[in-house]
Amino acid sequence: MKRDDNSPLFRKPVPPANQRPGAPNAPSATGTPKMPPRKAWLIFLVILFTNYFLMRTFFPDGDAPVTVPYTVFKQEVARGNVKSIYSQGASIEGRFNAPVTWPPEDKAGEERPGPLRETPSRTAPTFTTTLPAFVDSGLEQFLIANKVEISAVPIKTGSALATLLYGFGPALLLIGFYVWLYRRAAQQGGGMGASMFGIGKSKARRYDQEQDSRVTFNDVAGIDEAENELVEVVDFLKDPGKYTRLGGAAPKGVLLVGSPGTGKTLLARAVAGEAGVPFFSMSAAEFVEMIVGVGAARVRDLFKQAREHAPAIIFIDELDSIGRARGQTAIGGSSEQEQTLNQILTEMDGFSSREGIIVLAATNQPDVLDKALLRPGRFDRRVVVNLPDKTGREAILGVHTRKVPLAKDVNLSELAAATPGLSGADLKNLVNEAALLAARREQTDVRHKDFLDALEKIVLGPERPILLSEADRERIAYHESGHAVLGLLVPGADPVHRVTIVPRGQALGVTYQRPQTDRYNYPEAYLRARIIGMLGGRVAEEVVYGTRTTGAENDIEQATNLARNMVTRWGMSDKLGMVQLAPRQNAFLGSAASFGGDKPFSEETARLIDVEVHRIIDESHREATRLLHQHRAELDALVRALLERETLDEQEILEVTGLPPAPSL
Ligand SMILES: Nc1ncnc2c1ncn2[C@@H]1O[C@H](COP(=O)(O)OP(=O)(O)OP(=O)(O)O)[C@@H](O)[C@H]1O
Numbered sequence: 001m002k003r004d005d006n007s008p009l010f011r012k013p014v015p016p017a018n019q020r021p022g023a024p025n026a027p028s029a030t031g032t033p034k035m036p037p038r039k040a041w042l043i044f045l046v047i048l049f050t051n052y053f054l055m056r057t058f059f060p061d062g063d064a065p066v067t068v069p070y071t072v073f074k075q076e077v078a079r080g081n082v083k084s085i086y087s088q089g090a091s092i093e094g095r096f097n098a099p100v101t102w103p104p105e106d107k108a109g110e111e112r113p114g115p116l117r118e119t120p121s122r123t124a125p126t127f128t129t130t131l132p133a134f135v136d137s138g139l140e141q142f143l144i145a146n147k148v149e150i151s152a153v154p155i156k157t158g159s160a161l162a163t164l165l166y167g168f169g170p171a172l173l174l175i176g177f178y179v180w181l182y183r184r185a186a187q188q189g190g191g192m193g194a195s196m197f198g199i200g201k202s203k204a205r206r207y208d209q210e211q212d213s214r215v216t217f218n219d220v221a222g223i224d225e226a227e228n229e230l231v232e233v234v235d236f237l238k239d240p241g242k243y244t245r246l247g248g249a250a251p252k253g254v255l256l257v258g259s260p261g262t263g264k265t266l267l268a269r270a271v272a273g274e275a276g277v278p279f280f281s282m283s284a285a286e287f288v289e290m291i292v293g294v295g296a297a298r299v300r301d302l303f304k305q306a307r308e309h310a311p312a313i314i315f316i317d318e319l320d321s322i323g324r325a326r327g328q329t330a331i332g333g334s335s336e337q338e339q340t341l342n343q344i345l346t347e348m349d350g351f352s353s354r355e356g357i358i359v360l361a362a363t364n365q366p367d368v369l370d371k372a373l374l375r376p377g378r379f380d381r382r383v384v385v386n387l388p389d390k391t392g393r394e395a396i397l398g399v400h401t402r403k404v405p406l407a408k409d410v411n412l413s414e415l416a417a418a419t420p421g422l423s424g425a426d427l428k429n430l431v432n433e434a435a436l437l438a439a440r441r442e443q444t445d446v447r448h449k450d451f452l453d454a455l456e457k458i459v460l461g462p463e464r465p466i467l468l469s470e471a472d473r474e475r476i477a478y479h480e481s482g483h484a485v486l487g488l489l490v491p492g493a494d495p496v497h498r499v500t501i502v503p504r505g506q507a508l509g510v511t512y513q514r515p516q517t518d519r520y521n522y523p524e525a526y527l528r529a530r531i532i533g534m535l536g537g538r539v540a541e542e543v544v545y546g547t548r549t550t551g552a553e554n555d556i557e558q559a560t561n562l563a564r565n566m567v568t569r570w571g572m573s574d575k576l577g578m579v580q581l582a583p584r585q586n587a588f589l590g591s592a593a594s595f596g597g598d599k600p601f602s603e604e605t606a607r608l609i610d611v612e613v614h615r616i617i618d619e620s621h622r623e624a625t626r627l628l629h630q631h632r633a634e635l636d637a638l639v640r641a642l643l644e645r646e647t648l649d650e651q652e653i654l655e656v657t658g659l660p661p662a663p664s665l
């Protein structure tokens with residue numbers, strides 16, 4: 001009975017992984033076709049089997065040199081049967097003039113001495129032996145006297161064919177390994193094209209105006225500020241000389257900072273498109289492979305390619321995955337990461353701005369980046385890409401519905417209002433889902449209802465068909481109605497958009513409230529209203545049944561978080577005052593940060609925080625109880641309607657309860 005919420009302050013809805021744009025199975029823009037995994041494996045296996053088969057047929061026991069004792073070696077030298085030798089350390093390998101058999105074949109009636117009995121005799125034109133530690137110093141003279149050639153390179157043992165096959169085997173194994181690596185990289189990198197042997201190549205995607213559909217600022221909407229900051233970069237790329245003529249330094253590196261899906265990649269491509277220059281794009285995660293040194297080589301190759309096509313744009317996605325402050329990564333792979341990072345720094349220092357290359361990089365964790373990356377001459381400019389506001393969302397919906405046949409009733413402005421907290425990528429996904437839904441419904445155009453249903457699916461998760469008992473259904477209906485009724489009663493509460501007792505995603509029922517407009521600053525009374533509403537589900541159960549269930553877990557978690565933030569971050573407790581007691585949270589990830597190590601306050605303060613959090617929750621609980629007792633009739637009415645219709649929208653909720661929308665603050 002999760003109470004889903006869509007306001008950016010609390011939780012950004014994350015569409016299921018398989019719906020997120022950029023997920024491996026989402027249709028990607030371009031990319032060379034990759035070898036299907038089965039085919040690669042099949043080729044590899046066939047090669048291995050062929051190799052093995054040939055070896056067995058032609059060289060039953062291989063063509064290895066025969067290993068002879070040092071004494072035998074000296075005898076053969078003395079006999080003049082040793083053509084050449086090569087020696088390294090204590091081992092000698094060499095070639096006989098005539099093949100030698102060792103150990104000698106059994107002669108009739110004669111037994112071979114003990115240890116040799118086990119070794120089968122072999123005849124070979126080449127041999128190896130080992131120098132004893134007490135080797136006689138006259139060996140060299142002895143060899144020369146017997147016309148033995150002392151070779152500077154290893155003796156080629158075996159016949160040409162055998163050599164080929166022996167040499168071939170490992171090579172093929174390596175190729176197989178590369179194929180596997182390539183597969184792995186391709187899977188992780190989302191279908192980058194790569195040549196089998198190009199492991200040190202950058203694998204960068206290159207987009208050109210002719211080849212690919214050109215992306216321009218027309219395709220980017222709702223992030224105008226970021227766009228405006230990049231106009232200068234476009235200008236520079238169009239005419240690199242203009243900027244440097246007067247001695248000014250042109251930008252070299254620009255860091256695009258923003259949450260996932262806000263359009264950083266899109267923006268970078270648009271800059272290239274506007275300037276009409278080639279765009280080399282690569283995700284930083286792809287630089288680093290299992291093999292040490294590959295990352296640095298790829299960086300070098302990427303910059304080399306770009307330089308050959310200057311003016312050009314290099315785009316490095318997910319910079320944080322290699323750009324993390326050095327020495328902070330887990331053991332293993334860290335040195336590879338450092339090498340790659342160092343190579344990027346070197347390359348960026350290496351080109352002068354006159355060359356007309358600009359490096360754009362994207363990250364959603366700017367605070368973990370190595371400071372060296374942010375120094376002047378590197379990524380010294382920072383462009384923040386924010387989540388779009390309502391106007392922005394409308395514009396983005398406009399861009400993505402350009403090629404979609406829309407029914408007359410579609411109201412993009414209303415949709416934009418209903419989607420606070422959604423990123424550009426989420427909105428693109430919404431349009432896509434709506435179009436799919438309309439197709440499934442056999443319509444010829446996409447209607448407003450398709451959008452609303454798609455939105456519900458994205459925000460709340462898909463419907464889950466589970467069978468519930470009548471008693472459970474009623475309890476869930478009371479729980480959700482508790483949230484909803486308080487959403488109408490408490491001043492300042494967000495409008496209740498929808499209530500449903502159809503299980504969706506993780507939740508058994510959902511009350512969907514969303515703010516009327518985008519909010520950036522939250523009054524204390526609003527936060528209180530939120531907490532009261534969050535507790536409403538449990539309180540309704542208490543008021544009606546007098547017992548509790550586990551259904552309020554998510555509500556409790558959210559309410560506690562909010563109350564704790566009020567006390568520790570927003571200075572809303574008189575007892576604790578305006579003191580920062582918890583670190584700022586990562587604005588882009590919404591993850592709970594920690595001070596790391598010791599808390600910068602006393603045990604006494606810690607206890608006081610707990611007391612204050614409890615106080616806020618308890619006061620809200622009392623208020624929720626009071627209101628639901630007072631409005632029991634409205635609660636019952638809503639439950640009856642829900643049990644009958646399962647889902648009610650805003651208008652229906654108002655009608656059924658006869659309550660007006662909550663007054664604003
Ligand atoms: N502002 C926008 N205007 C139009 N389309 C957008 C916008 N933002 C995102 N999109 C759409 O979402 C898709 C994914 O966005 P993109 O890959 O550029 O985001 P990103 O910020 O690079 O995300 P990530 O951090 O996950 O790599 C884009 O291809 C584009 O179609």
Ligand SMILES: [Zn+2]
Nearest residue numbers: 001003537555
């Ligand atoms: Zn709930």
